[in-house]
Amino acid sequence: xxxxxxxxxxxxxxxxxxxxxxxxxxxxxxxxxxxxxxxxxxxxxxxxxxxxxxxxxxxxxxxxxxxxxxxxxxxxxxxxxxxxxxxxxxxxxxxxxxxxxxxxxxxxxxxxxxxxxxxxxxxxxxxxxxxxxxxxxxxxxxxxxxxxxxxxxxxxxxxxxxxxxxxxxxxxxxxxxxxxxxxxxxxxxxxxxxxxxxxxxxxxxxxxxxxxxxx
Amino acid sequence: xxxxxxxxxxxxxxxxxxxxxxxxxxxxxxxxxxxxxxxxxxxxxxxxxxxxxxxxxxxxxxxxxxxxxxxxxxxxxxxxxxxxxxxxxxxxxxxxxxxxxxxxxxxxxxxxxxxxxxxxxxxxxxxxxxxxxxxxxxxxxxxxxxxxxxxxxxxxxxxxxxxxxxxxxxxxxxxxxxxxxxxxxxxxxxxxxxxxxxxxxxxxxxxxxxxxxxxxxxxxxxxxxxxxxxxxxxxxxxxxxx
Numbered sequence: 001x002x003x004x005x006x007x008x009x010x011x012x013x014x015x016x017x018x019x020x021x022x023x024x025x026x027x028x029x030x031x032x033x034x035x036x037x038x039x040x041x042x043x044x045x046x047x048x049x050x051x052x053x054x055x056x057x058x059x060x061x062x063x064x065x066x067x068x069x070x071x072x073x074x075x076x077x078x079x080x081x082x083x084x085x086x087x088x089x090x091x092x093x094x095x096x097x098x099x100x101x102x103x104x105x106x107x108x109x110x111x112x113x114x115x116x117x118x119x120x121x122x123x124x125x126x127x128x129x130x131x132x133x134x135x136x137x138x139x140x141x142x143x144x145x146x147x148x149x150x151x152x153x154x155x156x157x158x159x160x161x162x163x164x165x166x167x168x169x170x171x172x173x174x175x176x177x178x179x180x181x182x183x184x185x186x187x188x189x190x191x192x193x194x195x196x197x198x199x200x201x202x203x204x205x206x207x208x209x210x211x212x213x214x215x
Numbered sequence: 216x217x218x219x220x221x222x223x224x225x226x227x228x229x230x231x232x233x234x235x236x237x238x239x240x241x242x243x244x245x246x247x248x249x250x251x252x253x254x255x256x257x258x259x260x261x262x263x264x265x266x267x268x269x270x271x272x273x274x275x276x277x278x279x280x281x282x283x284x285x286x287x288x289x290x291x292x293x294x295x296x297x298x299x300x301x302x303x304x305x306x307x308x309x310x311x312x313x314x315x316x317x318x319x320x321x322x323x324x325x326x327x328x329x330x331x332x333x334x335x336x337x338x339x340x341x342x343x344x345x346x347x348x349x350x351x352x353x354x355x356x357x358x359x360x361x362x363x364x365x366x367x368x369x370x371x372x373x374x375x376x377x378x379x380x381x382x383x384x385x386x387x388x389x390x391x392x393x394x395x396x397x398x399x400x401x402x403x404x405x406x407x408x409x410x411x412x413x414x415x416x417x418x419x420x421x422x423x424x425x426x427x428x429x430x431x432x433x434x435x436x437x438x439x440x441x442x443x444x445x446x447x448x449x450x451x452x453x454x455x456x457x
Contacts, residue, residue, distance in 0.1 A: 064270070065312030065359040069406055074280075074310070074373035085357055087315050104280065104310060106271020111293030115276050115444045128291075145355045147291075149271045159369050163281040163306065165274050 003099025003171075006078040008179045010036060010213050017212040023205035024125055024194035026134035030055060031182045034215030037091070039190075040177040041098070041154045043206035045170035047193040048153040049107040049127045052082060052090050055185035058142055060084045064103040064149040074159055076101040076151060082180070090186055095179035098172045102157040104165065106149045107131065108195045117197045127191035134189055142189075152193075153178050155200050169199055223422040227254075227402050229415025232342035234349065234399045235422065236261055237392040239452070242300065242423040247364050250384040252416035253405040254363040255313045255339045257347070257356075258288060258296045261395040264352060266290045270309050270359035276440045280369065282307040282361065285437040287393070287444060294448040295441070296396050298434035301389035304382050308362040311375065313339035314406035323413045336413055342401035350397060363388055363418075365405045377407040391425060391434075393448050 012018065016035075020042070021027040031037045032055075039048055054060040066083040068074055076082075078096045081089045093101075107127035114122050128147060135142040154172035159165050194205050222241070226248065227233050235243060245254055260266035269291040277286055284302040287295045299307075319338045326336040340357070347356055364382035367375045390398075402418050404410070428435055428445070435445045 059353075059355050063312065063359070065310060068375070069311040072375050072407075074369055074375065085354060087317055104271060105275050106269065109272075109291070109293070111291075111447070112269075112272045112276065112289070113293075114447060115272070115289070115293045115440050118443065145265060149269070149359050157275075159280040159373060161369060161371060163279060163369070165278050165280045167275070 003077065005097050005099055006095045007097055008038065008095035010038065010179070012211055015211040015213050019210045021190060021192045021208050021210060023192060023207055025192050026130035027190040027192065027210060028134050028138050029188050029210060029212065030185070031188055031212055032185045033182050036094070036179055036181050036213040037188060038177050038179040038211045039153055040175065040209040041172045042174060042209055044174040045154070045172050045202035046206045046208055047155040047195070047200040048208055049191040049193050050151045050153055051131070051148065051189045053142065053146070053187045053189070054084060054090070055187055058140055058146065058187065060086050060088070061146060061148060062090060062150070067103060074104065076103055089183040091180040091182050093178060094181045095177070098154055098176040098178060100156060100171060101178060102152040102155040103149070104159070105152050105155060105157045105167070107191060108193065113197065121197055124196065125194040127193050130191035130194070131189060140187065152200070167198055167200060170202060218423070220423040220425055221421055222424055224420065226417050226419045228417050230337040230403045232346045232401045234346050234397060237396045237398060239392055239395050240425050240427050242389055242391045242425045243398065244301070244387055244389040244421040244423060245363055246387040246419040247382045247384060248417045248419050250382060251380070252364045252382060252418050253402065253408065254418050255343065255401045255403065256361045256363060257343060257358065257399045259397040260290060260296065261397045264350065264397065266292050267356065267358060268296055268360070273309065276444065277438065280310065282309055285433050287434050287441050288361070289444060293444065294451065295393040295444045297390040297392055298428065299388060300391045300434060301387065304364055304386040304388055306366040306381065307388060308365045308367050309359065311362065311367050311407060312359060313343065313401065314403050315340040318406045337403055339401040339403040342403060343399060346399045362405055367407055377405065377409060379409065391428070393445070394451060
């Protein structure tokens with residue numbers, strides 16, 4: 001499988017915000033229309049579970065199914081437009097040195113871990129717990145009701161023509177990144193995935209870097 | 216009908232909205248009356264509407280990108296809302312969402328209630344919002360849904376195409392509730408259906424009483440994940456059995 005990769009010319013030294021998010025941590029940041037958001041997989045094969053909310057009305061949020069339907073394709077890469085539950089363009093992927101990102105696999109939770117891996121995983125750290133803590137501390141009018149099927153940047157979830165869904169080894173690597181330009185003012189909610197039970201993080205969750213540039 | 220388990224039956228016209236409040240282990244059998252129907256469904260735990268169908272958990276627990284007999288429909292809490300206990304259609308979509316006002320206008324043009332009365336163009340997003348509103352739910356409860364009878368096939372690169380003629384007259388799919396479930400539905404045509412003329416299709420719905428799934432139930436036994444999903448769901452009802 002070969003991917004059309006697209007690099008960015010934006011200079012990290014000129015970024016307005018530059019954060020490292022530790023392994024397993026949540027993160028929330030505002031990105032205004034015209035600004036660019038870059039997420040960097042610092043050490044490789046790190047799934048970054050991500051949701052977006054309209055900053056004007058947070059009940060308008062990222063929609064995996066609207067995004068897939070509008071682009072007529074399952075995977076996200078350069079040129080993909082992330083759509084909201086109202087069908088509006090939220091962000092556009094303008095650079096991608098990884099080549100493919102997932103929006104079918106969703107976020108891990110302690111409850112779904114018990115289904116996938118067994119009851120012994122019930123008390124392991126999980127993305128949706130990170131999401132819940134982040135929104136509870138955000139001061140934004142968000143709660144569990146606003147958590148929906150997300151994007152997994154850097155995660156490789158191939159679907160076969162017969163409809164089998166597989167979790168394949170990552171295609172990302174240290175330093176690979178994805179960059180998005182905001183088409184509306186948004187809140188970006190991230191869980192830097194803590195999953196230890198499958199290869200989405202190569203069984204070793206690692207830090208990511210999040211940068212924002214002004215238009 | 217002579218089916219002793221039949222509680223109620225109705226034919227839902229095309230481009231209509233409906234909801235059903237199912238008690239645990241009751242079933243809904245949806246039948247494509249004319250062929251080419253689409254039924255967009257959302258599912259909620261009737262006892263705690265915050266718990267709802269989760270496309271991603273459903274797909275990844277069963278390593279599938281489509282739905283058919285033997286699959287179950289997971290909530291966002293590691294529990295099973297419904298099982299697919301019968302299916303003569305073979306593929307139901309859950310990744311491409313629903314039509315909205317813009318997509319209907321782009322494909323079919325304008326037809327308002329003012330000029331066309333009940334022949335106006337409807338869209339599934341608005342219908343689901345109306346039906347959700349009747350249960351105190353709204354736009355925050357709109358999540359990726361199921362599209363019964365619709366097949367949108369992926370190619371090796373992940374590009375999608377709508378399969379015309381996938382569901383034929385008489386095809387049916389049967390859902391069994393594994394908890395008390397609210398089912399909200401719209402029978403608007405699928406947003407990717409390329410048919411150039413507005414031709415919404417009816418769906419017959421049979422509401423059936425049924426026994427609890429046994430230890431060898433096809434959905435329970437289809438994979439270890441589902442056995443654990445059933446156990447999680449049954450734990451919610453411990454001590455409350457009649």
